Amino acid sequence: MRDVAIIGVSQTKFGELWDVSFRDMITEAGLGAIEDAGVEGADLEAMYVGNMSAGLFIKQEHISSLIADHAGLTPIPSTRVEAACASGGLALRSGIMAVASGYHDIVISAGVEKMTDVVDPTPAIATASDQEWEAQQGVTFPSLYAMMARRHMYEYGTTREQLAMVSVINHENASNNPRAQFPMKVTVEQVINSTMVADPLRLLDCSPISDGAAAVILCPAEMAREYTDTPVYVKASAQASGTIALHDRRSITRIDATVNAARSAFKMADLTPGDIDLVEVHDCFSINGILAVEDLGFFEKGEGGRAFEEGMTRIDGEIPVNPSGGLKARGHPLGATGIAQAAEVVWQLRGEAGKRQVEGAEIGMTHNIGGTGGTAAVHIFSR
The missing domain is CATH 3.40.47.10 (Thiolase/Chalcone synthase)
Structure with missing residues (x-):
C-alpha cells in the first residue's frame, strides 16, 4: 500500500x-x-x-x-x-x-x-435513522440526540451550561471563518434562552440546514x-459501524463506532490522542461535541462537558476542537461535511487558517459520523 x-x-x-x-x-x-x-x-x-x-x-x-x-x-x-x-x-x-x-x-x-x-428537510434527514423503530414513530434527530443528552446529564452530571459552551466555542471560532454559515459569536445565555427544540436541546444547540x-x-x-510545496499526508483512514437505532445500544452516552474507528486510526498512525494538535469533530448537536471528545479518547467519559466549560477545547486550549466553527456554526451540508473537515485540517497544517490558526499545528484529526452513530469515519493527517 x-x-x-x-x-x-x-x-x-x-x-x-x-x-x-x-x-x-x-x-x-x-x-x-x-x-x-x-x-x-x-x-x-x-x-x-x-x-x-x-x-x-x-x-x-x-x-x-x-x-x-x-x-x-x-x-x-x-x-x-x-x-x-x-x-x-x-x-x-x-x-x-x-x-x-x-x-x-x-x-x-x-x-x-x-x-x-x-x-421541510426533516423527513429527508430522518431517513438516516431506523425507519421502522424511530422515524416512522415520529422520532426526529433532535429528539434522538436529546435523549442522549438527558442520559449523559443523568449519568455524569453534565450541565445545561456545559452543553451551551460547545456552541459558544464553535461560534467564536466561526467568527474568524469567512466560509462559515454563522460567523458570529453567541453567549451561554443566548444558547440557553433560544427556542426549545427537544428538551434539553435548544435552537442554538443544533446544527443548521x-x-x-x-x-x-x-x-x-x-x-x-x-504539485505543491505544502503537501499534507494521510497518516490514517479508519471506518467503523454501529447500531443504527438507539434502543439496540449498550449505552446511549457512548458511540461505539467512534470509539472503534478512533482506535483503528491511532493504531494505524502509531499515535495517541496526546499527539493530536487539533480535531474537527461531528457536533451536529452540542451533546455530540461532548460525546466526540470523550469517545475519541481526548477526555475520560463524563469529563467532556467540563473540558468545554473550562476552555480546554478552545483554539489555545489543551486540544483545539473545531477551529472551523464545526457543524454548528460553519454549517452542515450533510454530504459535504466530512470533506470540509479535511479541508480545514489541511489549511491548519499549512498555516493558512488566518485568525483561527492553531499555532504550531503538525497533526490533525477529523471525525465524521452518520445518523446517531451507525457509521463513523476518522482520519489523521500530518504536515
Missing part, C-alpha cells in the same frame, strides 16, 4: 445558498481544489462524491454522472458515496484507498448537499511535491 497525500483543497461558502444550484456548488468546489493542487482536469483519474440524499432534496439521483458531466470531467469513473452525514468522510476514505492501492494516482474526493430546495460543497485532491505521497 502506498502513502497518500492531499495536494489541493477547496470549500464553498456554507449557508442557505438560494441563488446557487447543486451543480454549480460542486463545480466551484472541484475547480477550486484542482486549481489549489496545480493539476489539470485531464490529470484526474477518478472521482468519489459524498452525498446523502439528492433524490429527496433536489429530486435528482445518478449524481455521479451528473457531476462528471457538468464539470466537464467525463469519461473518468465517478462514484457517489452514501453513509448519511458521514458520506463525505467515506468519499474521502474511498479516494484514499484508491490511491493507496495503486489503482489510481490522481483522485478527487468531494461532497455536496443542497438542503434548502425543499419546504445548509447548502455547500467541498473537495480535496489526492495523490501518492512520493508524487506530492511535484
Whole structure:
C-alpha cells in the first residue's frame, strides 16, 4: 500500500445558498481544489462524491454522472458515496484507498448537499435513522440526540451550561471563518434562552440546514511535491459501524463506532490522542461535541462537558476542537461535511487558517459520523 497525500483543497461558502444550484456548488468546489493542487482536469483519474440524499432534496439521483458531466470531467469513473452525514468522510476514505492501492494516482474526493430546495428537510434527514423503530414513530434527530443528552446529564452530571459552551466555542471560532454559515459569536445565555427544540436541546444547540460543497485532491505521497510545496499526508483512514437505532445500544452516552474507528486510526498512525494538535469533530448537536471528545479518547467519559466549560477545547486550549466553527456554526451540508473537515485540517497544517490558526499545528484529526452513530469515519493527517 502506498502513502497518500492531499495536494489541493477547496470549500464553498456554507449557508442557505438560494441563488446557487447543486451543480454549480460542486463545480466551484472541484475547480477550486484542482486549481489549489496545480493539476489539470485531464490529470484526474477518478472521482468519489459524498452525498446523502439528492433524490429527496433536489429530486435528482445518478449524481455521479451528473457531476462528471457538468464539470466537464467525463469519461473518468465517478462514484457517489452514501453513509448519511458521514458520506463525505467515506468519499474521502474511498479516494484514499484508491490511491493507496495503486489503482489510481490522481483522485478527487468531494461532497455536496443542497438542503434548502425543499419546504421541510426533516423527513429527508430522518431517513438516516431506523425507519421502522424511530422515524416512522415520529422520532426526529433532535429528539434522538436529546435523549442522549438527558442520559449523559443523568449519568455524569453534565450541565445545561456545559452543553451551551460547545456552541459558544464553535461560534467564536466561526467568527474568524469567512466560509462559515454563522460567523458570529453567541453567549451561554443566548444558547440557553433560544427556542426549545427537544428538551434539553435548544435552537442554538443544533446544527443548521445548509447548502455547500467541498473537495480535496489526492495523490501518492512520493508524487506530492511535484504539485505543491505544502503537501499534507494521510497518516490514517479508519471506518467503523454501529447500531443504527438507539434502543439496540449498550449505552446511549457512548458511540461505539467512534470509539472503534478512533482506535483503528491511532493504531494505524502509531499515535495517541496526546499527539493530536487539533480535531474537527461531528457536533451536529452540542451533546455530540461532548460525546466526540470523550469517545475519541481526548477526555475520560463524563469529563467532556467540563473540558468545554473550562476552555480546554478552545483554539489555545489543551486540544483545539473545531477551529472551523464545526457543524454548528460553519454549517452542515450533510454530504459535504466530512470533506470540509479535511479541508480545514489541511489549511491548519499549512498555516493558512488566518485568525483561527492553531499555532504550531503538525497533526490533525477529523471525525465524521452518520445518523446517531451507525457509521463513523476518522482520519489523521500530518504536515
